Amino acid sequence: MRLTTSNARGASFSYVTLTLLLWMHCCHIASIFGQESALILVENTEGGEEEEVRVDEDEGDLDAVQPTEDWQTLKPGQAVPAGSHVRLNLQTGQREVRLGEQQLKYWTQEHGEAEETQSSFSPDELKRAMKKIQEDMNPDSVAYKYRPLEELKRDMAQLELLVETDAQIMRRLLTQFNSSNSTTEQRLNILLELEYLVHQVDNAQTLCSLGGLQFMLEGLNSSDFRLQESSAFVLGSALASNPVVQVKAVESGALQMLLTTLATAQPFQVKKKVLFAVASLLRHFPYAQRHFLSHGGLQVLSELFRADGGGVLRTRIVTMLYDMISEKELISQAGLDLVLDASHEERVRQYSMVSLQEELLEKGWCSLVPQLLESTEHDYREKALRALLAMAPVCLEQYRSDSSLLGSLLSLRDQYQDMAQSEMIIGDENSYFAEIVELIDALEVKMK
Structure with a gap:
C-alpha cells in the first residue's frame, strides 16, 4: 500500500485523515496475527512516510520467516516470531521484518558466548601453559633474565623492525x-x-x-x-x-694535529673543544704528556692563555695543568706505602720522565697563573689558587718577589673572610668561601 499526496489535494487531505487511514491498516495487520500491535510513524528520508509495526505473537503452524538484523521483505501469509519489528514500506508497498531490540541483544550475547566457548583451552593445555609460566618466572632460570639474541631478532623481524x-x-x-x-x-x-x-x-x-x-x-x-x-x-x-x-691517537699523530689547531687562528668554540680533546688525551697518560712537552705544548698553551680575555680558556688550561701535577704526585705518594707491582712501577717510571714542573718554571707559568686571580668569578679564582699551591715547589721564589700576587692574596683574603662569615651566620656548615680562605692561608704560609 503506497500513499501519495499532490499539491492539489494537499489542502484538503489533513493530518488527521492520514493518521486514521494508517490506523485502520494496522488494525488489518493485527487481525491477521490475532493480537494488538503498536503503530509508529517514521519519517522517510527519501520523501513520503512509512510505518513501523511491532508484532508479538507465537509462530503457530503458519509459514514463519526467520528475521535477521537487516530488513527483509515479508511475503503474504508469512508469520514472524514474537518481538520482531514489522514495518510497511510506503515506497514499495511491501511489508518488511527484522529482529526486535530484545531479540538482537539476545542473539549478540549468545553469539559472543559461542565464540568464547570455541576459543577456550582444554585442561591439558592450561596445565602446560601454567608450567611454562612458572619456569619462565623462576628468578634462577636463564630464560627469566635473558632472551636469546636470535629470538629477539626474530620477534623484531615480525614487527618489521631493523635490529642494529x-x-x-x-x-x-x-x-x-x-x-x-x-x-x-x-x-x-x-x-x-x-x-x-x-x-x-x-x-x-x-x-x-x-x-x-x-x-x-x-x-x-x-x-x-x-x-x-x-x-x-x-x-x-x-x-x-x-x-x-x-x-x-698518539700513534696516529692526533697530538700534533690538536696542537697545530690551537696554535692557528680559530674561532673560540673550536679552540674550546680542541682544548677539551687535548686534556682528555693527556689525562693519566704520562707517555702523551712527555710528547706534549717535547712538541712545545706549554708554549702553545701560554700563547692561548695570554690571548684569552674572558677567562674561560685560561681556567681550562690551568685546570689541565693542575690535574697533570696532581696525578704525578699521587702516583709518587702511593709508591711510598704500597708494595709495588710491575704495572705500578712502570707508571712511576713513566711519570718520572715527565718534567712538567721544571717546564712550567722555564716557560713563565709562575707569573701567568696568578693573572687568573684578577677574574671576578669565584670558580676561576679557586682553580688558580689550587694550581698555585701545586706549582709552589718550583715557583716559591717568584711568588715572593711578585708584589702584585701578594697584594691580590691580601685583598682576596679580606673579601672571602667576610663572605665566609656571612655563610656561617645563615648556618652553612660546608662553606665554599671558607674553603677559598683556607687555600689563601695555605699559600701565604708557603710564601713566608
Missing part, C-alpha cells in the same frame, strides 16, 4: 659521513650521534678500529669551523678515560 648493534650503527654512520652526497648538516648530525655513542668505552674502541679516528682528524682540517668543533668534541669524548684510544 652499536658497531653496525657506527659503520653505517661513517659510511654516510664519507659519502660525497652527504651535506654539511648531515655530517654534523652524524658527528652528534657518534659523540653520544663513544661515551661507552667499547664503542670508542670500535670506532677506532673502523677508521673513525682518521675521520675525526680530517674533520679538524675542515674549512667549516662547525665540522672542526664537532670533530674535536667526538675525539675528546672517545679519548676520555680510554687508554686504548689514547694510545691509538
